[in-house]
Amino acid sequence: MATATATKDKSVLWDWLTTVDHKKLAVLYLIAGTLFFVKAGMMALFMRIQLMSAENDFLTGQTFNELITMHGTIMLFLAATPLIFAFMNFVIPLQIGARDVAFPFVNALGFWIFFFGGLLLSVSWFFGGGPDAGWTAYVPLSSGEYADLGLDFYVLGLQVSGIGTLVSAINFIVTIINMRAPGMTMMRMPLFCWTGLVVSILIVFAFTPLAAGLALLMLDRIFGGQFFIPDMGGNAVLWQHIFWIFGHPEVYILVLPAFGIISEVIPAFSRKRLFGYTAMVFATLVIAFLGFMVWVHHMFTVGLGPITNSVFAIATMGIAVPTGIKIFNWLFTMWGGKITFNTAMLCASSFVPTFVLGGVTGVMLAMVPVDYLYHDTYFVVAHFHYIIIGGIVLGLLAGTYYWYPKMFGHKLNEKLGILMFWLFYIGFHMTFFIQHILGLIGMPRRVYTYLEGQGMETMNLVSSIGSFVMGAAILVLVINVVYSAFNSERITVNDPWDARTLEWSTPTPIPEYNFAQTPQVRSLDPWFYEKVHGDGTMKPAEPMTDIHMPNGSILPFVIGLGLFTWGFGMVMMNMENTIVPPFLVIGTGVILTFGSMLIRSIKEDHGYHIPLEQVKKIEKEVS
Amino acid sequence: MAGSVDLSKGLPSHPEKSTLEGKNKFLGFWIFLGGETIMFATFFGTFLGLREGTAGGPSAEELFSMPLVFIMTMLLLTSSLTSVLAMFSMKKNNFKNMLVLMIVTVLLGLGFLGFEIYEFVEYVHHGLGYTTSAFASSFYTLVGLHGAHVLFGLCWITTLIIRYSRSGITLTNAPKFYVASLYWHFIDVVWVFIFTVVYLMGIGGA
């Protein structure tokens, strides 16, 4: 039996490559997500520079198309998703009072597969350019006949990173269902856990059709499948259905965790419990269900017929109701509270009106005949950036400022934080509000330029300037992170915000086993309950004993690498004169992947135990 | 961890779920199957949407042979039964019996796969290549994906059989066998729809 000593004497790098600790994986997700966010953000800036004036020739149409595609794809799959996963990973086990997730190994696997998938997508730049058919990759434009290698990278990169996301999601579901501390019933779970659960379920049901769709596109591009070519009996609309069956739930996958974060931050800084908790849970479930029933609203102009369009329009409008419930519950959480405005709360509270602005344009889009006007114009671009930035990004920023002390042991600088917030907020409205009007006066989306004399110059210029202000805000955030790392006071208390949920009952920094004794939960907002009704500490639900911990493993990394190699080999099949034959590369990838799985399956790994004395020692140190 | 189960009395009656790891695996796998359901539905939808699109190539009616499909169906259904019976043996701590039943399952699965490969080769000879038409592509994709699942299942179960051939039933391998058998049943369920929707409806010419 291995003991705790086995973890010593390892290099830092090795430690991070092999870690299965959910807190460290959260940090990895955070870093990877931030890097991808900055990358995609820079692409957006390039796009805005190109659109700053009429008939600008900073970028060619081809490059511009590659940039929009990569911007959209990276932002949704490789920036927003991992950032959300970062918080889910860090917070959910703590909030439900668990020592770890259900499958620590799978958790690490999910991260590395996602990461290598993202890498595969990104290396497309070095092999003749990125994908250029938009993040929606509509066929025939994305099919073998009209698109180059870039799309092979898109297809395989997303396929790989999708697998990573899928296995992580399964892990979260099982964690939340099976690993809750005693007394933590489903209806006592913090809303962030609820949204985490629902989102993971959405991932399981939405990423699988995506995998199927990507497989079809891959087969079309690499093996000559005829799914989309009308002359061969195929159909081009098929892809759009499959994509949006995934694509619409995907947008809720992104926004629900942001709702969750907001539902944590607003009560914490209003010092009031979440208004209408039950209704909030219910609304989340309804949104998730309806999210699967509305995808055709992206296809109103495809010409599916009036019955189809009407049905899906009504279903789409229906989503406004549960979302409205959430909005008003947040407002009434603040109502009658005692609100502290720091950066986290600024972001969280301003989320509410901003999101409503994006939401109502969504409902406008759902009016089918009027969508014939809006569709594929800048009005839609404005709609989703309002929701995504006003919703997801503000939510993530709120989460960052809120959980940062727990994650890194010090707060972010407040002055810089507030500067960032205002820059971001102003820049954001400047960039995107005006785009509504641009769409209405006839600017389609995904255009790399527009002609002079159509009245679009000024508005585009304003929009571009706004995007720079937003960029500056993100720059301030980056500066803040570096600055605070050196100049901020260490947090020594458990609970710097005087918050409500279980994660704040753990010591800072958190020991690797999270809780020396699993806590006994007695109420919703258990930590707040103990502070008010108890003695300010969590009651233990079990005696102190040896603590069982999982072993680290390099296999997740190797499997990720294997899938990367495999995917790359598949892309090579479409390359002209490769140095090594593609099947060799594919073979290597397959062997790495399945070999590691075989090893994992054959070697029984029961983890190790931290002996009681050591637990006691650690507990003394941190308190 | 063993948790509340008293191990001194012998193998618990639900060895696959008597540890937390086992419980997690069990639930996680069901979730995965939930996802697989909708993934297969997508492929079924693709096939059904495109099955008229033969583009002048051979159509389902011309190609499919009923006896072959019938044999394949019987093989797979029977293998589903043997893997059920294997799980009963496992619960009763009858390790040898379980192994034998699992081996039979694998053999039946192999038979199925052999016929499927034969079938595909046959179709290619009759002019139904992968790129012949949308019907061909979606047929091979759907049925081939199922075949790939069968292949993966075979490799998986074989690995388990070899790895644990002399270890007896333990709280570690019981969930593994159980989950593998769930997977096998799921493959069978999918086949039920394949033989109905692809073959019988194809031959019936709806």
Add this chain to the structure above:
Amino acid sequence: MSDDLSKPFTKSSMSEEEIMKINKERKIQVTSFAFMIFLTILAFIAVATETIEVGFAIPFILLLAVVQFFLQMYYFMHLKDKDHGWPNAFIISGVVLSTPALIALILLLGVTKY
């Protein structure tokens, strides 16, 4: 403790009663298997004999497939047992969400307008 996890057992903890129960269940399984075989043969016959009208045979064999689906899921895969609440939830969700997707892919490809 970890070693326990890799140790085989010499006996089963099952009581006589439990063994009886499990044997009975086994019998049910074999019966349902026989029933499934029967359904399969029925489906093949329905199509093979060509005496039954196509418009009827197709829904009929689809119905048979659905029955088999339930038998497999609820008996062979034990979904009917207690302790299977969550698995049931996931499979049912999977089926429920598959339905509109399937219908859309079959009907709503833009060729015929609805």
Add this chain to the structure above:
Amino acid sequence: MKGRKGLLRFLPLSAMLLFLAGCGEDRLTALDPYGPQAQWIFDNMILSLYVMALVIIVVFTLFFIAVVKFRRKPGDDEIPKQVEGSKTLELTWTIIPIILLVILAVPTIAGTYYLAEEAPEAAGSSGEEEGEEAEEAADAAAEGEDAVVIDVTGHQYWWQFDYPEGFTAGNEVYIPVGEKVWFNVTGNDVIHSFWVPALGGKIDTIPGVENSLWLQADEPGVYKGKCAELCGPSHALMDFKVVALERDEYDAWVDSMSQEEEAPEENSVAAEGRQVFEDQGCIGCHAVEGQGSAQGPTLTNFADRDYIAGVIDFNNENLEEWIRDPQSFKQGNNMQPYPDMSDEDMEAIIEYLNTLSVEDEE
């Protein structure tokens, strides 16, 4: 202008008028509708804006009151009352949005059917009905008889318009004013989307799928159209024009488009150009007056256009550059370049192209 008048009634939008001022002569913006379909869309957008304004005002009011009134004062450590929720409130903000949505849903469905109207069948033999019904049917039949139905095909990156009279036009579509014109659209290579903002909504042109759309222009004039679905590097440059003419002018235009080619005067430069046009293989892609293929836009009325290839200013220098190197204007387009054509040939061909007009000489 009728659209403007409608606009002013709606104060929330009057700010947008500012932006409208910059518009050129080609009518583009959807905020200034010129036909019943565009008007319908515009009116319903305004309706939804009112509903949304209501929602926004409620939310913002609550938000600002909460933010201002319930700030925590420094040193105030009292814990506010922990409210669980309220059934009545919960019910209120479920029911009111539902009502608002119903208000939007009704016109949505009505409009979906209104805009989905199909082209009338040509010439109905409906003599049996009596009275009013018969009259209506006769009206419909009459309308059906000379209803204009144009087949539209989207190409990378140009538009093909086939008229029922049998001729083809490229990049510019002429329609009669004041009547519904039906467009049956499909795609040739990838998906495009046919959109004339000032006249109505858009419809995708999908290879293998037949879609249809009707538009009606209430005033003669030029309406700008755009491709609204990403279709490749030059998607942004896939513009076209809708020219609305009074019915008699339209009929005249149709007549001249249908006429046989009149050969250019012999021994003129243009005749030489015509020869070059054939020798260089232009005719292999460009039809002129019914001759040649439709791999490229028909050039029958080329000289009547304001733009080359939909977006380039029409002058001889640009035309020469276009023929020598089309890629420099429109990346990825499918026209063959002629970098090495001799200057004389070029001159001739341009001269010839300039004669391709069907408009009456003044």
